[in-house]
Amino acid sequence: MRVTADDKAGIARWRQIADSLRLDIAEGRLAGRLPGETQFAERFGVNRHTVRRALATLSEEGLLTATRGRGTFAAPRPSRIVYPVGSQSRFSENIGAASREPGGTMIASAREMASAELAEAFGCRANATVIRLELLRVADGAPLIVSTIWFEEARLAGIIPAYAEAGSLTGALTKLGFSGQRRLWTKVAAIPADPRDAEHLHCALSTPLIATTSLTVTAAGEPLQYARSRFLGSRVELVFDHTGEPV
Amino acid sequence: MRVTADDKAGIARWRQIADSLRLDIAEGRLAGRLPGETQFAERFGVNRHTVRRALATLSEEGLLTATRGRGTFAAPRPSRIVYPVGSQSRFSENIGAASREPGGTMIASAREMASAELAEAFGCRANATVIRLELLRVADGAPLIVSTIWFEEARLAGIIPAYAEAGSLTGALTKLGFSGQRRLWTKVAAIPADPRDAEHLHCALSTPLIATTSLTVTAAGEPLQYARSRFLGSRVELVFDHTGEPV
DNA sequence: AGTAGTTGTCTATACAAATAAACAAATAAA
DNA sequence: TTTATTTGTTTATTTGTATAGACAACTACT
CATH class of the missing domain: 3.40.1410.10 (Chorismate lyase-like)
Structure with a gap:
């Protein structure tokens, strides 16, 4: 079986993006109003839908709130x-x-x-x-x-x-x-x-x-x-x- | 967007199995000769091919060696x-x-x-x-x-x-x-x-x-x-x- | 030699994930 | 009001993941 030694293999692209953003929010690198979905899509080199899937999970976790027309906002991060x-x-x-x-x-x-x-x-x-x-x-x-x-x-x-x-x-x-x-x-x-x-x-x-x-x-x-x-x-x-x- | 709050969502089944087995090997719960692919498939409730995909990655990482006819063997685990x-x-x-x-x-x-x-x-x-x-x-x-x-x-x-x-x-x-x-x-x-x-x-x-x-x-x-x-x-x-x- | 049990390979099919292109609906600012 | 921007929705297509069944190649043991 041909298996590439890739760290990220087997993890959906939207999951990787969600994990990355979750970390950014936890570390405070991302706060307040986030860049638009289109910007994220370009930054990660994926389709806008893939970004949306990632944002949806974070939203589900309560880390994000998105409003049509306004944008997406990160919840304030809890301290350790x-x-x-x-x-x-x-x-x-x-x-x-x-x-x-x-x-x-x-x-x-x-x-x-x-x-x-x-x-x-x-x-x-x-x-x-x-x-x-x-x-x-x-x-x-x-x-x-x-x-x-x-x-x-x-x-x-x-x-x-x-x-x-x-x-x-x-x-x-x-x-x-x-x-x-x-x-x-x-x-x-x-x-x-x-x-x-x-x-x-x-x-x-x-x-x-x-x-x-x-x-x-x-x-x-x-x-x-x-x-x-x-x-x-x-x-x-x-x-x-x-x-x-x-x- | 409908998103289920599932921990494992977005992670391929074979990846989850690979991660689980990797941990088992690291903690010493799996050592020496491993159960056969068919047994693993039954234990995890997946097809044999899915198990094979998991074993292939671990093999790629050097944690396993499989030989046709003999079986699959875990490499000795390094101590911390x-x-x-x-x-x-x-x-x-x-x-x-x-x-x-x-x-x-x-x-x-x-x-x-x-x-x-x-x-x-x-x-x-x-x-x-x-x-x-x-x-x-x-x-x-x-x-x-x-x-x-x-x-x-x-x-x-x-x-x-x-x-x-x-x-x-x-x-x-x-x-x-x-x-x-x-x-x-x-x-x-x-x-x-x-x-x-x-x-x-x-x-x-x-x-x-x-x-x-x-x-x-x-x-x-x-x-x-x-x-x-x-x-x-x-x-x-x-x-x-x-x-x-x-x- | 023969047999049971193992890993390796192949083909086919169904479903999830990712891409693409439009368009709708809400908001904010000019 | 108008305009630009943003999130939300729909449809279609392509690629990856998982299942199913069958068979080949090899090993260890009887």
């Missing part, structure tokens, strides 16, 4: 939520500090065997039982983060009911007698959204996500929780403050 | 490069420590007016002159990072020739009499690759990138460099170590 990450990170504090109502729901919870990765982080046997908690975190009424959090059952058997009652992780841990815990490290990667995450975050497949993996320990330094969070790349920005780090 | 980020981050040290030959080339350099964002970071006038340096960083022979770095001209007039001579940023700064600089903070976002970055990083448009923005200051605490780097999400993982942070 700033999310500080450090040894003391907590979801509710972070989002709360940015004066947006936080929220979260438990998507799922399960007991399972520790994977090799997890066993290493917890310093336990590979077949030890762990508790997995899946949370969906919301800000401004739209989903922002999907978190998968693991706990050692031996240490945190009652975490699920405690969370259900307290409504927050920090609260649940306090209820179980843990305080003064801190985050040891955070790993960050960029990944395309998989079908499950795309559904929860209400975004398209392959949308760029920030994937963080982190280990939190007790005040005494014992492993407490291992978490993997996926942040909607378009709505959030993580901030790491290095002041205070050893030189 | 671990990139520690902290107050002392330097590119050559990081990649060097992972025992991979580092490398870098200057893509471009220019003098320009400070943007509002930049002026705030540097604490200077908005129309002050800054020097912009664009670097492409390579590991294992493949591009990994595109960095845009700004310096205040008033403080670092000779940075371009110094870099050209020293071959590294740290070396260039030493040559200009700066040492003991440290990174104050790092912001992290996930963005789709734009046309320029996609070209440099040799990746498809809209590939997830990690975008970091950081401020480095002199030993005395004065702003030294403001940098915006784009990391290829599929090949790298950033690690932030919070030990030593104030509690």
Whole structure:
């Protein structure tokens, strides 16, 4: 089979244009009144209808409003939520500090065997039982983060009911007698959204996500929780403050 | 115009399948011998030819090798490069420590007016002159990072020739009499690759990138460099170590 | 040698996407 | 009001995408 090594193959021209314009709007390069459909068509080297198909999708997404005779206008772009990450990170504090109502729901919870990765982080046997908690975190009424959090059952058997009652992780841990815990490290990667995450975050497949993996320990330094969070790349920005780090 | 709000609209079925399989291979869910084309066709609910079109592209990308009569086999997946980020981050040290030959080339350099964002970071006038340096960083022979770095001209007039001579940023700064600089903070976002970055990083448009923005200051605490780097999400993982942070 | 299972190739058909050329309908400004 | 500009609609044609069925070529195993 003859296959050209073309990046854009298999993606309709109108889709490419829509994606390009969506990015331009998100980055603020396109705002207010947009150029006419005819101008766009010429700029992209396509027929006017192809541009119209692209604009129609963006209009459907609420990024654009077009009026016959007047023109097409870009909606004002929302700013990124700033999310500080450090040894003391907590979801509710972070989002709360940015004066947006936080929220979260438990998507799922399960007991399972520790994977090799997890066993290493917890310093336990590979077949030890762990508790997995899946949370969906919301800000401004739209989903922002999907978190998968693991706990050692031996240490945190009652975490699920405690969370259900307290409504927050920090609260649940306090209820179980843990305080003064801190985050040891955070790993960050960029990944395309998989079908499950795309559904929860209400975004398209392959949308760029920030994937963080982190280990939190007790005040005494014992492993407490291992978490993997996926942040909607378009709505959030993580901030790491290095002041205070050893030189 | 009637437009359904469908995520996958405008993306050919074979492309969606190719993207899905590419992710499966990258995450290790698919390895060694793959299911037959007929099985894939049934699993995805499409014709065998559509699957073949998807496999053909992955084969073109070197992720697959198919042999008539034998079957189709996934290439072994490369591991992510671990990139520690902290107050002392330097590119050559990081990649060097992972025992991979580092490398870098200057893509471009220019003098320009400070943007509002930049002026705030540097604490200077908005129309002050800054020097912009664009670097492409390579590991294992493949591009990994595109960095845009700004310096205040008033403080670092000779940075371009110094870099050209020293071959590294740290070396260039030493040559200009700066040492003991440290990174104050790092912001992290996930963005789709734009046309320029996609070209440099040799990746498809809209590939997830990690975008970091950081401020480095002199030993005395004065702003030294403001940098915006784009990391290829599929090949790298950033690690932030919070030990030593104030509690 | 034979057989089951695999990838590779071919032809034909139906549907979506993109192009082309006009024209209608609304708006803004002269 | 008139004019130019803009988005919206229609019809027709061409190119790409997906399906269907059949068969060839090759491999691994019995």
